[in-house]
Amino acid sequence: MQGAVDPLVFQLSIFVLAVFVGYYVVWSVTPALHTPLMSVTNAISSVIIVGALIAAAPAAMTQSKILGLVATALVAVNIFGGFAVTQRMLVMFRKRKP
Amino acid sequence: MPANLAALLYLTSAVLFILALRGLSNPESARLGNVFGIIGMAVAILTTVLGARTAAYGEMALAIAAGGAAGLVIAFRIKMAAMPQLVAAFHSLVGLAAVLVAAAAFYHPAAYGIVDALGQIRTPSRVEMSLGVVIGAVTFTGSIVAFTRLQGIISGDPVVFRGQHALNVVIGAIIVLLLGTFVHTPSTDVFWVVTLLALVLGVTLVAPIGGADMPVVISMLNSYSGWAAAGIGFTLENSALIVTGALVGSSGAILSYIMCRAMNRSFLSVILGGFGGEAAAQAVRAADRAVTAGSAEDAAFILKNASSVIIVPGYGMAVAQAQHAVRDMAEALKRRGVHVAYAIHPVAGRMPGHMNVLLAEANVPYDEVFALEQIDSEFQATDVAYVIGANDITNPAARDDPSSPIYGMPILDVDRAKTVLFVKRSLAPGYAGIDNGLFYKPNTMMLFGDAKKMTEEIVKAL
Numbered sequence: 001m002q003g004a005v006d007p008l009v010f011q012l013s014i015f016v017l018a019v020f021v022g023y024y025v026v027w028s029v030t031p032a033l034h035t036p037l038m039s040v041t042n043a044i045s046s047v048i049i050v051g052a053l054i055a056a057a058p059a060a061m062t063q064s065k066i067l068g069l070v071a072t073a074l075v076a077v078n079i080f081g082g083f084a085v086t087q088r089m090l091v092m093f094r095k096r097k098p
Numbered sequence: 099m100p101a102n103l104a105a106l107l108y109l110t111s112a113v114l115f116i117l118a119l120r121g122l123s124n125p126e127s128a129r130l131g132n133v134f135g136i137i138g139m140a141v142a143i144l145t146t147v148l149g150a151r152t153a154a155y156g157e158m159a160l161a162i163a164a165g166g167a168a169g170l171v172i173a174f175r176i177k178m179a180a181m182p183q184l185v186a187a188f189h190s191l192v193g194l195a196a197v198l199v200a201a202a203a204f205y206h207p208a209a210y211g212i213v214d215a216l217g218q219i220r221t222p223s224r225v226e227m228s229l230g231v232v233i234g235a236v237t238f239t240g241s242i243v244a245f246t247r248l249q250g251i252i253s254g255d256p257v258v259f260r261g262q263h264a265l266n267v268v269i270g271a272i273i274v275l276l277l278g279t280f281v282h283t284p285s286t287d288v289f290w291v292v293t294l295l296a297l298v299l300g301v302t303l304v305a306p307i308g309g310a311d312m313p314v315v316i317s318m319l320n321s322y323s324g325w326a327a328a329g330i331g332f333t334l335e336n337s338a339l340i341v342t343g344a345l346v347g348s349s350g351a352i353l354s355y356i357m358c359r360a361m362n363r364s365f366l367s368v369i370l371g372g373f374g375g376e377a378a379a380q381a382v383r384a385a386d387r388a389v390t391a392g393s394a395e396d397a398a399f400i401l402k403n404a405s406s407v408i409i410v411p412g413y414g415m416a417v418a419q420a421q422h423a424v425r426d427m428a429e430a431l432k433r434r435g436v437h438v439a440y441a442i443h444p445v446a447g448r449m450p451g452h453m454n455v456l457l458a459e460a461n462v463p464y465d466e467v468f469a470l471e472q473i474d475s476e477f478q479a480t481d482v483a484y485v486i487g488a489n490d491i492t493n494p495a496a497r498d499d500p501s502s503p504i505y506g507m508p509i510l511d512v513d514r515a516k517t518v519l520f521v522k523r524s525l526a527p528g529y530a531g532i533d534n535g536l537f538y539k540p541n542t543m544m545l546f547g548d549a550k551k552m553t554e555e556i557v558k559a560l
Contacts, residue, residue: 008332011331011332011335011337014340015328015341018340018341018344019347021341021344022346022347025119025120026348026349027352028123029119029123030122030123030125031356031442031469032464032469033122033125033451034356034449034450034451034454035185035449035451035452036455037119037450038316038317038320038353038449039181039185040122040132041345041346041350042189042192042320042346043139044115044135044139044345044346045192045324045346046139046191046192046195047111047138047142047338048195048196048199048326048339049142049146049162049195050143050145050334050338051202051334051336052195052198052202053143053150053158054150054334055199055206055209056157056158056161057152057154057158058152058154059152059154062205062206063205063206064206065154067202068199068202069158070161070198071195071199071202072158073164074165074191074194074198075165076161076162076163076165076169077166077168077172077188078165078188078191079139079166079169080169080170081168081169081172081184081188082169082173082188083132083135083136083139084170085172085176086135087132088173089178089458090125090129091129092455092458092461093125093458094125094458094461094464095125095126095463095464096465
């Protein structure tokens with residue numbers, strides 16, 4: 001074997017392992033909570049905001065910066081809306097009163 | 099911020115996201131899980147913003163505040179019955195954001211650290227970026243079609259035309275070819291042509307899928323939005339994004355699988371679409387068979403004298419907003435000593451778990467609500483099955499008639515209960531377009547009318 005491992009291979013390893021983690025974690029989700037599962041996965045996939053913020057960061061107004069700011073605002077809708085609506089649903093799931 | 103510290107913080111946020119999903123194994127731990135998710139998101143955003151060394155804090159904060167305020171207003175105003183279209187709309191935003199971020203990285207690759215010594219975008223980044231943009235664009239327009247259909251802006255009927263599948267294959271093939279040239283020489287024109295084609299593909303992929311197959315469509319788009327995020331995560335070399343994308347992608351894929359299994363259809367047959375369009379004609383000849391129709395008073399009398407009742411809700415309950423009336427009926431019966439439970443079929447409603455949320459909204463305790471496999475064996479020991487707004491998922495033909503188009507689909511065996519009370523507007527067939535033999539059984543009483551009104555009248559009569 002020669003040379004150093006490309007960072008891409010490390011990322012691919014993380015990705016593949018995370019798919020397996022996702023597989024086992026999601027099968028353990030109770031079917032009654034499948035709707036909150038969708039809304040919360042939607043909220044966390046909005047972590048794509050990190051990419052939008054990098055584009056929005058430079059001081060100069062460029063095409064990238066405008067794209068970044070628009071994307072930031074769009075996924076902010078998802079982040080706040082997604083977590084809030086998930087919480088609203090989860091609060092409604094109550095046990096029978098004894 | 100040192101790159102190593104930032105990477106560790108992104109790892110922390112990925113772990114918090116995993117805990118957020120883990121929490122959903124139980125309603126009690128789910129609320130805490132959601133808090134973990136919020137913390138994870140805050141960690142990721144702060145790490146990015148503090149690591150950016152920028153003068154643009156004000157603009158970033160403004161963009162987040164504007165979007166965040168809109169999101170909160172929507173989240174607190176939305177009706178629970180409208181949750182499927184809200185989720186579809188949210189998916190479209192993730193898809194669009196993936197396209198925009200990929201475009202930003204394409205125009206200004208140096209900011210993302212993805213250029214080689216010659217100032218060109220590195221080849222692996224070209225691949226990751228183009229995958230992110232294609233999946234993002236398909237998610238965006240596909241979710242918009244799903245949203246308009248769920249919101250009732252366009253009809254729930256599948257849009258089918260000749261050569262549709264061929265068209266999708268051709269568009270897909272052109273996209274793949276263009277991606278090849280883009281990876282070779284990244285040009286602006288090719289980037290936008292690919293994006294445009296992927297936007298068209300999103301529409302042509304989802305348009306042929308009808309209303310009741312929406313649980314599969316929403317799950318599938320959920321999955322796509324995850325894969326798009328993962329693609330962008332590779333471009334950014336960001337572990338939080340890669341892990342989250344993988345989690346969301348596999349979550350959506352599992353939900354799609356669960357929904358398909360609950361309809362005994364292959365994923366391919368669902369996404370190829372066009373199901374239930376033409377078969378409605380055969381129901382007409384069956385319509386002159388005798389049915390027993392009853393009034394709310396008749397139903398109340400039967401329910402009162404039962405010792406156990408199972409309520410089977412479907413999409414019709416959501417449309418009529420009858421969940422509160424159903425709960426009132428259940429409470430009235432419980433006060434009389436009747437044992438009441440709810441049975442939920444996996445594809446009841448328009449998205450996975452739709453019925454559970456509506457019942458929870460109406461303050462039905464979740465330990466009275468059971469999934470198909472938990473409760474199906476109990477119907478034969480039950481006096482009354484109260485079917486409200488469901489149809490195909492109770493059709494005995496799926497179990498008994500090998501010639502039926504829905505044969506093999508797991509159903510709730512309501513016909514094994516001593517009496518079936520079936521609330522329905524008319525004898526019209528359900529989504530699958532096939533007649534339900536249950537209507538004509540001697541132990542079935544049809545309660546013709548609006549789901550909500552009928553249930554309220556029963557409550558009055560109790």
